[in-house]
Amino acid sequence: xxxxxxxxxxxxxxxxxxxxxxxxxxxxxxxxxxxxxxxxxxxxxxxxxxxxxxxxxxxxxxxxxxxxxxxxxxxxxxxxxxxxxxxxxxxxxxxxxxxxxxxxxxxxxxxxxxxxxxx
Amino acid sequence: xxxxxxxxxxxxxxxxxxxxxxxxxxxxxxxxxxxxxxxxxxxxxxxxxxxxxxxxxxxxxxxxxxxxxxxxxxxxxxxxxxxxxxxxxxxxxxxxxxxxxxxxxxxxxxxxxxxxxxxxxxxxxxxxxxxxxxxxxxxxxxxxxxxxxxxxxxxxxxxxxxxxxxxxxxxxxxxxxxxxxxxxxxxxxxxxxxxxxxxxxxxxxxxxxxxxxxxxxxxxxxxxxxxxxxxxxxxxxxxxxxxxxxxxxxxxxxxxxxxxxxxxxxxxxxxxxxxxxxxxxxxxxxxxxxxxxxxxxxxxxxxxxxxxxxxxxxxxxxxxxxxxxxxxxxxxxxxxxxxxxxxxxxxxxxxxxxxxxxxxxxxxxxxxxxxxxxxxxxxxxxxxxxxxxxxxxxxxxxxxxxxxxxxxxxxxxxxxxxxxxxxxxxxxxxxxxxxxxxxxxxxxxxxxxxxxxxxxxxxxxxxxxxxxxxxxxxxxxxxxxxxxxxxxxxxxxxxxxxxxxxxxxxxxxxxxxxxxxxxxxxxxxxxxxxxxxxxxxxxxxxxxxxxxxxxxxxxxxxxxxxxxxxxxxxxxx
Numbered sequence: 001x002x003x004x005x006x007x008x009x010x011x012x013x014x015x016x017x018x019x020x021x022x023x024x025x026x027x028x029x030x031x032x033x034x035x036x037x038x039x040x041x042x043x044x045x046x047x048x049x050x051x052x053x054x055x056x057x058x059x060x061x062x063x064x065x066x067x068x069x070x071x072x073x074x075x076x077x078x079x080x081x082x083x084x085x086x087x088x089x090x091x092x093x094x095x096x097x098x099x100x101x102x103x104x105x106x107x108x109x110x111x112x113x114x115x116x117x118x119x
Numbered sequence: 120x121x122x123x124x125x126x127x128x129x130x131x132x133x134x135x136x137x138x139x140x141x142x143x144x145x146x147x148x149x150x151x152x153x154x155x156x157x158x159x160x161x162x163x164x165x166x167x168x169x170x171x172x173x174x175x176x177x178x179x180x181x182x183x184x185x186x187x188x189x190x191x192x193x194x195x196x197x198x199x200x201x202x203x204x205x206x207x208x209x210x211x212x213x214x215x216x217x218x219x220x221x222x223x224x225x226x227x228x229x230x231x232x233x234x235x236x237x238x239x240x241x242x243x244x245x246x247x248x249x250x251x252x253x254x255x256x257x258x259x260x261x262x263x264x265x266x267x268x269x270x271x272x273x274x275x276x277x278x279x280x281x282x283x284x285x286x287x288x289x290x291x292x293x294x295x296x297x298x299x300x301x302x303x304x305x306x307x308x309x310x311x312x313x314x315x316x317x318x319x320x321x322x323x324x325x326x327x328x329x330x331x332x333x334x335x336x337x338x339x340x341x342x343x344x345x346x347x348x349x350x351x352x353x354x355x356x357x358x359x360x361x362x363x364x365x366x367x368x369x370x371x372x373x374x375x376x377x378x379x380x381x382x383x384x385x386x387x388x389x390x391x392x393x394x395x396x397x398x399x400x401x402x403x404x405x406x407x408x409x410x411x412x413x414x415x416x417x418x419x420x421x422x423x424x425x426x427x428x429x430x431x432x433x434x435x436x437x438x439x440x441x442x443x444x445x446x447x448x449x450x451x452x453x454x455x456x457x458x459x460x461x462x463x464x465x466x467x468x469x470x471x472x473x474x475x476x477x478x479x480x481x482x483x484x485x486x487x488x489x490x491x492x493x494x495x496x497x498x499x500x501x502x503x504x505x506x507x508x509x510x511x512x513x514x515x516x517x518x519x520x521x522x523x524x525x526x527x528x529x530x531x532x533x534x535x536x537x538x539x540x541x542x543x544x545x546x547x548x549x550x551x552x553x554x555x556x557x558x559x560x561x562x563x564x565x566x567x568x569x570x571x572x573x574x575x576x577x578x579x580x581x582x583x584x585x586x587x588x589x590x591x592x593x594x595x596x597x598x599x600x601x602x603x604x605x606x607x608x609x610x611x612x613x614x615x616x617x618x619x620x621x622x623x624x625x626x627x628x629x630x631x632x633x634x635x636x637x638x639x640x641x642x643x644x645x646x647x648x649x650x651x652x653x654x655x656x657x658x659x660x661x662x663x664x665x666x667x668x669x670x671x672x673x674x675x676x677x678x679x680x681x682x683x684x685x686x687x688x689x690x691x692x
Contacts, residue, residue, distance in 0.1 A: 012481070012484035016507075019487075083476030105486035
């Protein structure tokens with residue numbers, strides 16, 4: 001069973017994505033902010049991280065950088081979730097070393113396809 | 120034959136004649152009278168002696184007188200000559216012009232002290248010696264001059280170079296004349312020389328300065344005490360369009376009309392009289408009627424005795440500079456407008472980006488809830504299903520709220536301060552807001568304290584009521600059940616002050632500065648829902664009305680937000 005870590009400060013989205021993935025048979029753990037997500041990824045390295053970009057304190061880019069700088073979490077694929085559609089943000093996501101990204105709002109199908117393509 | 124010899128011969132002839140012919144003469148005169156003849160013969164010797172003696176005396180006397188007179192005349196001439204000589208010497212010695220005389224072999228004969236100074240030779244070392252002061256390259260020309268003078272021709276005053284004793288060249292002005300002896304023979308040349316090096320330099324300098332004055336870019340105009348033009352340079356011709364010929368000697372005001380900026384002709388006269396100079400801005404009309412903006416510096420002209428005889432003005436055309444300045448200001452303004460627009464565009468873009476993010480998040484939740492319900496309906500318990508439906512409803516409410524706030528904020532941008540503001544009773548408006556908020560929070564207590572006689576304010580009623588409502592609902596939302604929210608309206612003079620105080624969670628110091636930014640929420644809000652636009656709306660509403668906003672908050676104690684409006688002259692802000 002693949003382990004997926006979801007990091008998002010928006011509780012509703014976090015819970016729903018977690019619900020869908022659990023229903024799809026993934027082992028889901030969830031973190032409500034960036035720092036907690038980094039901590040969880042280190043203690044229980046997942047197979048995949050799904051992370052929101054806009055979060056207070058440590059944002060999605062901060063999380064990605066922290067994961068990439070740690071040898072244990074360096075290779076974990078990361079899917080970024082963003083509500084922004086600016087070209088700069090998209091370019092920044094691509095340049096930061098994320099595996100894929102999802103624009104809010106996204107469908108369950110898009111979510112599952114992206115995860116399957118990434119894993 | 121000398122007169123003495125002539126006299127002696129004459130005397131000898133008379134004597135001989137007397138001896139030979141005296142008896143015959145007597146006989147002829149007296150006839151044959153022996154007695155008378157006897158008498159005459161006896162005295163003829165005496166007579167002869169008397170007559171000749173008298174004649175001799177007369178002759179000698181005349182001769183003596185003549186000689187005496189001649190001797191006297193001679194002495195006077197000698198004295199006169201000596202006096203002339205002395206005067207001449209004095210003139211030569213005193214003359215600042217070098218005077219020297221050379222003989223026909225070019226040997227110095229006279230050498231004045233000024234010549235000593237000019238050429239370096241002392242009189243005692245040069246007199247009698249050949250004067251060697253012609254530069255090699257001018258020998259030929261000098262010989263030609265010599266020949267001309269010798270031939271009796273006159274030479275004009277020359278400006279030539281000669282050498283000093285030590286060999287350095289010196290520029291002199293030289294007047295020459297040939298000298299002759301009493302027989303008219305050429306004896307030499309007299310020279311009168313003057314050093315003109317300094318004069319030539321001064322002349323060159325003067326020419327240079329005159330040229331400079333003529334050709335500087337500033338108009339330089341001088342006038343006499345009656346303001347008549349005494350000089351008018353090229354720049355003045357160019358600036359005013361009048362030529363020097365047209366204006367010289369005539370009053371300047373006949374040609375150029377002058378207006379004094381921040382001054383007057385009386386002030387100028389007084390300043391010139393007191394300090395001798397005046398600087399200021401003037402507007403002058405030129406020949407073609409254009410009005411020039413001119414920077415003017417005027418200085419009094421004084422003679423050696425300190426007596427003013429006129430004034431000189433140095434006038435600089437500032438018109439083009441002012442035009443340039445205006446153009447520059449205009450360009451700066453355009454740039455600022457452009458910058459402001461750019462900044463506004465950036466802010467708007469950021470805002471749109473934030474808005475889209477804020478909308479997408481609840482939409483994402485709605486989407487995922489709907490997806491779960493449609494894809495996994497069979498796997499969900501009834502309780503779970505209801506939970507997702509409730510979530511969809513909740514998120515739709517949130518989106519609606521967000522939309523409302525967003526529309527309110529957009530409306531703020533469009534408020535026209537001139538047309539949308541109406542005279543509003545602040546107390547009544549505040550009361551309305553309290554009642555409206557109380558409906559949403561029926562169990563909470565809002566304590567209102569309003570002072571009487573507040574001035575009326577010109578406000579956009581809807582906006583300001585929304586601002587009051589936002590403050591109160593925030594106060595209720597971030598404080599716990601059982602605590603009171605205090606709303607106070609105080610007025611003192613022209614100032615109106617509205618304070619909303621709660622006993623809620625408070626705002627961390629670090630967050631207070633950004634609290635009024637759109638979509639910013641304090642880090643300690645936790646699960647309490649909000650759009651992050653409420654306080655942004657409040658701030659914008661206050662700004663639109665020219666008011667100010669202040670926050671006083673302590674985490675865990677409570678928050679007080681104060682709005683202040685001022686009504687200058689008792690009127691609306």
